[in-house]
Amino acid sequence: MGSPEDRLTLGIESSCDETAAAVLRGGRELLSNIVSTQIPVHQKFGGVVPEIASRRHIVNVMPVIDEALRQASVRLPEISQVAVTYGPGLVGALLVGVAAAKALAFALDVPLLGVNHLEGHIFANFLSFPDLRPPFVALVVSGGHTALVRVVDYNRFQLMGQTRDDAAGEAFDKVARVMGLPYPGGPQIDRLAAEGNPDAIDFPRALLENGNYEFSFSGLKSAVLNYLNEQKMKRREVSKPDVAASFQKAVIEVLAAKALEAMRETGYSALVLAGGVASNSALECRLRKMADERRFAFYYPSPVLCTDNAAMIACRGYYQSLAGHFSGLRLNAVPGLGLSNLEA
Numbered sequence: 001m002g003s004p005e006d007r008l009t010l011g012i013e014s015s016c017d018e019t020a021a022a023v024l025r026g027g028r029e030l031l032s033n034i035v036s037t038q039i040p041v042h043q044k045f046g047g048v049v050p051e052i053a054s055r056r057h058i059v060n061v062m063p064v065i066d067e068a069l070r071q072a073s074v075r076l077p078e079i080s081q082v083a084v085t086y087g088p089g090l091v092g093a094l095l096v097g098v099a100a101a102k103a104l105a106f107a108l109d110v111p112l113l114g115v116n117h118l119e120g121h122i123f124a125n126f127l128s129f130p131d132l133r134p135p136f137v138a139l140v141v142s143g144g145h146t147a148l149v150r151v152v153d154y155n156r157f158q159l160m161g162q163t164r165d166d167a168a169g170e171a172f173d174k175v176a177r178v179m180g181l182p183y184p185g186g187p188q189i190d191r192l193a194a195e196g197n198p199d200a201i202d203f204p205r206a207l208l209e210n211g212n213y214e215f216s217f218s219g220l221k222s223a224v225l226n227y228l229n230e231q232k233m234k235r236r237e238v239s240k241p242d243v244a245a246s247f248q249k250a251v252i253e254v255l256a257a258k259a260l261e262a263m264r265e266t267g268y269s270a271l272v273l274a275g276g277v278a279s280n281s282a283l284e285c286r287l288r289k290m291a292d293e294r295r296f297a298f299y300y301p302s303p304v305l306c307t308d309n310a311a312m313i314a315c316r317g318y319y320q321s322l323a324g325h326f327s328g329l330r331l332n333a334v335p336g337l338g339l340s341n342l343e344a
Ligand code: KG4
Pocket: 016, 121, 141, 142, 143, 144, 145, 168, 169, 170, 172, 173, 184, 185, 186, 187, 190, 275, 276, 277, 278, 279, 280, 281, 306, 307, 308
């Protein structure tokens, strides 16, 4: 397969509402990164409709791969290996990418790499920061997951804790929805919160005791809904910016406190943020301040690499290939795949 630095990895991602493909040379040199989003299609339903997502992926997957190859100026026979998200995500959506990747790997007679989407989010940071090396603590905050991970090496992770119920992004989306804001709610709350008072309403912060790396956001979500209902019943005017800012502050405080505790426990010198919620401006600001005060390094991916993309999948796949972690053509979608301890 030639030297690892010359290896061309084709990445494919279709776990939710983005059809994406990317070409990566070696572990860090991104040659193309194509994302075809379905957000406008799902917006009128207030969330992702799984059946529609699968159908759109089927229509989009080959044109997106073709465009990724074209922009990279790489021909299909030059591809060394194919990396694809096989979970977690919507089963019908995942199956489209997995089927396309298996067909290409078989036709080209190259290795196939099944990638955990959440690990992919962490690896997006290696593309934004070419000098970043493990070990570090990763705070993964996406639409479906919230977790703290000790990244010991490229293929050695330990899950420190995750959410017991809702993910941070899910809470953002649900709160936005009841406030009448369009899907996806995270960026809307982020924008609205900038105009509000974060101390206007005292929403609850769950599981804040030391040494506990589990998260819970469903109580906070219910507290916001109850607050909105109560104000409505009392015919009181609600300041949406204040609700957004107070809710956002409650989420960020918990994320920051637990990330800090994880930094203390591991003694590591770098904190890495990953997942769609990593593009939240107030979260980034809070963690950066904390990192400056406590003198540790803080990384978060550029906005295009924060949300779902195939570049991060190709990157994760590349490092799996270095450890010989290939998948066979029997690879299947695993919708409930979580983050688990990985000992290379
Ligand atoms: O990682 P991602 O693209 O998809 C999953 O793997 O889930 O994350 C999507 C989530 C959505 O819940 C979206 O509302 C949230 O990331 N998000 C944000 C922001 N941008 C995206 N949440 C808060 N603030 C943002 N600026």
